Amino acid sequence: MRYVDLTGSREAAGRSIRLIDMARRLPRLVRRSLMLAWRVDRPATAGLLACQIVSGIMQAMGLLAISGTLTALLASGNVFHRLLQAWPSVALLAGAAAARAVMGITVNWLSSRLGPLMTREAEQMLLDGCTEVELAAYDEPDFNRDREAADRGAQVTGDLINEGQDLIASSASFLAGAVVLAGVHPILLPLLVVASLPQAVSQVSAARVRYLANLRSNGDNRMLAVLRWHIYTRDAADQIRAGTMASFLSERYRRTVARINREDRVAADQGARFSLIGAMCAGVGSTIVWAAVVWLLATGQISVGRAGAAVFALQTAGQAVRGLVSVGSRAVRTGLYMDDWTRFLERAGGFRMRRGTHRPGPPETIEIASLSHRYAGKDKDALSEVSLTLKRGEVTALVGFNGSGKTTLSRLASGLYLPSNGQVLWDGVPTQEADPQALWKQVALVPQDYARWPLTVRENVTLGQPSPRGDAAVHEACEAAGADEVVTQLGSGLDTLLAREWLNGEELSGGQWQRIALARAFMRDAGLLVLDEPTANLDPRAEYRIFQRLRGLAQDRVVLLVTHRITNLAVADRIVVLDEGRVVQDGSYHELAEQPGLFQELLSYQVTAETARSDREQPGARQ
């Protein structure tokens, strides 16, 4: 089995990496890296640019000083006189070298300061981008793939500053060498550039091969991250042991890695072949250039001193061209990853929330009108033609078999999903016309799989939004959810960190966590309370208390309860029975209990203590 991502447009972008694209892209990349650097640290960016300019000037001066030194030393006259002539050039040479060394150290210092800042900033922008997408995005493989790619782009953003700096440095060296070479003889510079071209092409080809290989392994790499998460973390640690799954997971990991290695190996071999061809061409090119220098010297077209300067300038410019090509191809690859990041941020993977601006208050009614919903990639609706009205002051319960659409309906009612067809109207306004943040201020949700935030108890309950009443409100919410008993047992009360993996962190039991999750909902001053299996982990006493409180809570809000505990449903004003995404029954507990239908069937599966006892006392009395 192979984990595959569709990578069409990115693959096309990768395939289009050619020398000409690289030349076009490089200035844009340098500009982009400098803009991000400017955003995170202006003085460091300005310092970096200044250092590069000074360094380039020093390099040119150093090369000119070499020419001056050689000309003076090789001139006629006595040694002392020649040394005297040469020493200002030597001093300039030494000064320029020292200045370049200092600039180099400063550039390193500033780049290492900027790189991590840029990576963190890129990650932060990505995180912000992710919170702005529709929840439905997470059901789309495309979105998940693009987010992973963008994450990789964010990680390499810091590299771009080093690559950008290397590019600027190589360009400055090339310019310095070019100025000197052009001064020595006009043929040398074009000859050097032409001689370097084959190597440039081969380097870019190698970069293209590596990028494409990486792209092909994208799905597998994503799966490795998922496997690592499950194997490393505590969440599934008990199940891996009790289920003796370790060797299966390890083997799956190994096989996935082996596939990636095979792709990498092919890319490395192909890249090495390109590099070898490039190096051979570079050797031939260098021979031609050096032969040209010797020929110019032999035919008296340049002096020995100028030939000496040409040697150094050729070395400098040749190194610069090689540097430009090798860093350039790396930077282009980094740039492609960064394109993934930029594209994702621009479009939020194509799923940025674009809803209205209406700011709803606590709803009087939530009308669900001819609502249908189909999840991405599914060929069947999860909900079909559902119509019902939820009212403030009422507890509406949703019941039905697994997969009948209860959770989907509660997510649509709370505006987490937008309907594929039909409408959800909060006091007459469709959810897509409401400002989502304002709407969710009116939602208190206890989902089936509630988050166990590695935060303090206080933060877990307030969700980072403390009440003006301070801890008094937190204690009240905890009391309402039965979490007060949990808090009093914890060493540091509300300040206790709920994460065993950290020093002084505490772990809670499943039921204790559920009480905290309920306290979160009770803490929120929201007009819609959605409870999805809120008591699945609670002991009978805690469960009884929650249901006792529910009526009081419903007085000034809409309450939507999803539960499989049919015996608790007497608390609801109204029960809606769902089957395969359709409403099949709707009424009070007593009405539905009397009617033949699915509700009666569900009721019949509830083995009460009464029936169990009668079964024990009268074996064979019930079939």
Ligand SMILES: Nc1ncnc2c1ncn2[C@@H]1O[C@H](COP(=O)(O)OP(=O)(O)OP(=O)(O)O)[C@@H](O)[C@H]1O
């Ligand atoms: N994120 C999703 N992406 C695709 N399909 C989904 C998604 N969530 C739910 N479904 C599908 O929608 C249907 C209804 O699921 P839903 O979770 O609403 O059922 P439910 O009645 O709450 O089930 P349960 O009682 O097991 O909690 C199921 O067929 C399920 O496979």
